[in-house]
Structures are given as C-alpha cells and as structure tokens.
Amino acid sequence: MITVQEAKTILSEIPINRRTKTLPIAKSIGMFCAENIASPISVPSFDNSAMDGYSLAFEDLKSEMEISGEIKAGDSSMNKLKTGTAVRIFTGAPIPEGADTIVKQEIVTLQKGKFVVDPSQVKLGEFVRKAGTQCQIGQEVLRIGTELSSGTVALLASLGIQEVKVYDIPKVGVILTGDEVVSSDHELQPGQIYDANGPMLRTVLSQLGIDVEFVEKVKDEAEAVENSIKILLEKVDILILSGGISVGDYDFVRPALQNLGVRELFYKVAQKPGKPLYAGTLGTKTIFALPGNPSSSLSCFRIYVSPFIRKFFGADHAFETQFKFPLAESFQNDSSLTFFFKCVLKAGEIHLLSGQESFNLIAFNQATGLVEIPASNQKEQVFNYYPF
Numbered sequence: 001m002i003t004v005q006e007a008k009t010i011l012s013e014i015p016i017n018r019r020t021k022t023l024p025i026a027k028s029i030g031m032f033c034a035e036n037i038a039s040p041i042s043v044p045s046f047d048n049s050a051m052d053g054y055s056l057a058f059e060d061l062k063s064e065m066e067i068s069g070e071i072k073a074g075d076s077s078m079n080k081l082k083t084g085t086a087v088r089i090f091t092g093a094p095i096p097e098g099a100d101t102i103v104k105q106e107i108v109t110l111q112k113g114k115f116v117v118d119p120s121q122v123k124l125g126e127f128v129r130k131a132g133t134q135c136q137i138g139q140e141v142l143r144i145g146t147e148l149s150s151g152t153v154a155l156l157a158s159l160g161i162q163e164v165k166v167y168d169i170p171k172v173g174v175i176l177t178g179d180e181v182v183s184s185d186h187e188l189q190p191g192q193i194y195d196a197n198g199p200m201l202r203t204v205l206s207q208l209g210i211d212v213e214f215v216e217k218v219k220d221e222a223e224a225v226e227n228s229i230k231i232l233l234e235k236v237d238i239l240i241l242s243g244g245i246s247v248g249d250y251d252f253v254r255p256a257l258q259n260l261g262v263r264e265l266f267y268k269v270a271q272k273p274g275k276p277l278y279a280g281t282l283g284t285k286t287i288f289a290l291p292g293n294p295s296s297s298l299s300c301f302r303i304y305v306s307p308f309i310r311k312f313f314g315a316d317h318a319f320e321t322q323f324k325f326p327l328a329e330s331f332q333n334d335s336s337l338t339f340f341f342k343c344v345l346k347a348g349e350i351h352l353l354s355g356q357e358s359f360n361l362i363a364f365n366q367a368t369g370l371v372e373i374p375a376s377n378q379k380e381q382v383f384n385y386y387p388f
C-alpha cells in the first residue's frame with residue numbers, strides 16, 4: 001500500500017500527449033495556453049490622457065492660459081499644441097504633439113474662457129499614459145501553460161487578438177459497475193440502491209468542461225466487465241470505473257484490467273475513504289478505478305482524478321495543494337491512514353462535519369471541501385484543504 005503523496009507523485013509523472021486546438025478568446029476561460037504570445041502592437045499605441053482635464057507643455061505652464069482647442073477620445077493623434085496654450089482633453093484622448101502634462105479639471109477654474117490654475121499643484125508628466133507602458137510591440141504577454149482567465153480575455157482583446165491556441169480537453173469515459181445499482185427512473189426493488197456515482201461523475205466532469213459521452217452500466221460478470229472496458233478504452237484518453245475494485249467475489253475490475261494488459265501503477269492507498277483506489281496505464285491511456293462507495297468515489301475524484309485531468313489540460317502543478325488552514329477544533333488521527341474529511345471552511349478555519357462514513361452523503365451536501373489529516377498528526381498546525 002502506498003501513501004497519498006506517493007500516489008500523487010506517480011500520477012503527476014505520467015507523460016501526457018497533449019493535443020491543441022484554437023478557440024475564440026471568449027471560449028477559452030479555464031483552458032491553458034499552448035503557445036507563447038507576443039504582442040502585435042504597443043499598448044497604449046499612442047500617448048493619451050488618464051484624466052478629463054487640460055493638456056499643456058509643462059515648461060510653458062502659467063497660472064492663466066488660453067484654451068486653444070479640444071480633443072476627445074477617438075480624435076486623431078495628429079493634433080499639435082499651439083505653443084503657450086492649454087488644450088481641453090478627455091480621458092483616453094491622444095495627447096497633442098508638444099504637450100507633456102495633463103492638469104485634471106478638478107484643480108482648474110475657467111475665468112472669461114481662460115484656464116486658471118495654481119502651478120504649484122501641477123507635476124511634469126502627470127496623468128499621461130505613455131505609449132507602450134502596458135506592453136511594447138513584440139513583447140511576450142502570455143506564456144505556454146498560463147491558465148486563461150477573464151483577465152486574459154481582456155488582455156488579448158486589447159491587443160486585437162481574437163483566437164488563442166489551447167490544450168484540448170481529454171476524452172473521458174465512465175463505466176459503472178454493481179448489479180444492485182439502478183438509475184432513479186426505476187422503482188427500487190429489495191436489495192437495490194439508486195445510482196449516486198453516475199450523476200456525480202457526470203456533474204464533476206462537466207464542471208471541468210468535459211462531456212462524458214460514454215456512461216455504461218455493466219453487469220457484474222467477468223467477461224462483461226472486460227469487454228466493456230476494452231470497447232470504451234479505444235475511444236477515450238481517461239477511463240474511470242466506479243465500484244468492483246475491492247476484493248469481493250464480484251469485484252471483476254482489477255482482473256479485467258490485468259487481462260487487457262493495463263500496467264498497474266498502484267492499487268490501494270493508505271487513506272480513508274478510498275483505500276482500494278486503482279490507477280493504471282495502457283499506452284497513452286490512463287485508467288482510474290474508484291471504490292464504489294459514493295463518498296470514496298467523490299473523494300478520490302477530487303484528490304486524484306480532477307488534478308490529473310487538469311494536468312492533461314496543461315496545469316503543470318495540478319497536484320500541488322494550494323490551500324492550508326487550521327482546524328477549528330483539534331483532531332488526533334491515531335490510525336496509519338490519511339483521512340480525507342468532509343468539512344466546512346469558515347472564517348479561515350476548518351470545521352469537521354459529522355457523518356463521515358463512506359456510504360453517507362449527508363455531510364457531502366454541506367461540505368465546502370475536503371481536509372487532509374495525515375496519519376499520526378502530531379505537529380501539524382495547518383492542513384491541506386481541497387475546495388469543491
């Protein structure tokens with residue numbers, strides 16, 4: 001049995017053949033950039049005013065000056081300042097040739113059509129947005145591997161860039177096992193349970209932007225499980241199985257994967273829930289078998305599968321935990337397993353929820369995320385937190 005960290009390391013080292021595609025920038029949020037982008041223009045492309053006010057040449061500044069014209073945003077930048085005068089100007093408008101300073105209108109009074117100011121309040125070069133201050137033509141503005149955000153869309157749009165090359169999302173297949181599991185449009189017969197993992201996996205995958213085209217329910221029979229895996233593996237990059245990975249007589253998933261030549265990366269992680277987690281590869285394909293208990297499935301998805309999918313997308317540090325918080329009340333984990341507890345993060349502290357059993361989903365409904373409590377936690381002050 002391996003540790004949580006060992007499992008993460010193994011998964012983070014699986015080589016990935018990323019595909020790329022080109023998307024309109026507005027559809028690229030959450031994807032990762034697959035190209036370095038240099039700016040095709042300088043921004044701003046011309047010196048312009050950061051304030052509504054008056055533009056002038058600082059060396060000609062006097063307490064009273066003639067106003068020789070007006071420039072508004074969108075006017076041509078070919079205006080030339082008449083020496084010794086001020087020009088009315090608005091935010092974003094091009095600074096006229098010969099001017100180097102903007103005086104904001106709040107400190108100016110107009111007397112008989114003239115501009116009147118206290119010169120001691122004006123600074124050379126103030127409120128001028130110089131050409132190229134955001135970026136120069138040819139300057140690298142986006143690097144490969146950057147996650148695209150609404151901020152990125154604004155940046156690229158400001159440069160006149162309409163499309164961006166990103167890493168493509170993986171094709172994902174899901175196979176549900178368990179003869180007792182039925183969908184919610186059936187009436188429950190004795191011994192049956194409703195399928196929680198199917199809708200849950202569809203939803204968490206769709207949150208990642210992935211359509212699961214192939215959700216199959218397979219019979220708990222060795223041949224059926226093997227066939228189903230074989231067919232689906234041909235179509236997908238990542239295959240997720242739910243259930244049938246433990247040691248019972250009807251747990252056919254692991255032998256089926258072995259028969260199909262899947263290379264086992266690990267089976268069983270020293271954690272609760274989700275101890276019987278399996279991961280393997282076949283060529284460029286990665287296979288996860290999640291333990292059937294819904295809580296174990298969701299927990300393993302969040303801790304291992306979701307980062308792996310994000311790595312496929314282009315997130316190079318997807319397995320690094322970003323958040324650490326203290327527990328509101330101390331908890332001693334005396335077992336040899338790492339616990340992933342459903343919890344609520346509130347005011348910077350983690351509150352553990354009651355009802356942590358693997359079959360119990362009540363706490364999942366209330367949880368904002370999972371907290372990782374390592375085995376024999378003696379000295380930890382803060383704990384890894386995985387938001388949903």
Ligand SMILES: Nc1nc2c(c(=O)[nH]1)N[C@H]1C(S)=C(S)[C@@H](COP(=O)(O)OP(=O)(O)OC[C@H]3O[C@@H](n4cnc5c(N)ncnc54)[C@H](O)[C@@H]3O)O[C@H]1N2
Nearest residue numbers: 178181194195196197198243244245246251291292293296
């Ligand atoms: N002798 C042992 N038995 C078990 C061990 C063990 O180490 N030794 N581990 C236990 C742990 S921990 C877990 S977790 C489960 C994992 O078992 P499987 O992956 O084989 O899952 P199943 O047996 O198929 O199902 C477990 C449980 O979950 C329910 N289930 C399955 N699929 C769904 C679904 N789609 N929606 C809702 N619920 C589902 C299923 O009915 C079972 O109750 O093994 C323990 N046993």
Ligand code: MOO
Nearest residue numbers: 273274275296358
């Ligand atoms: O670890 Mo199992 O996932 O406890 O129920």
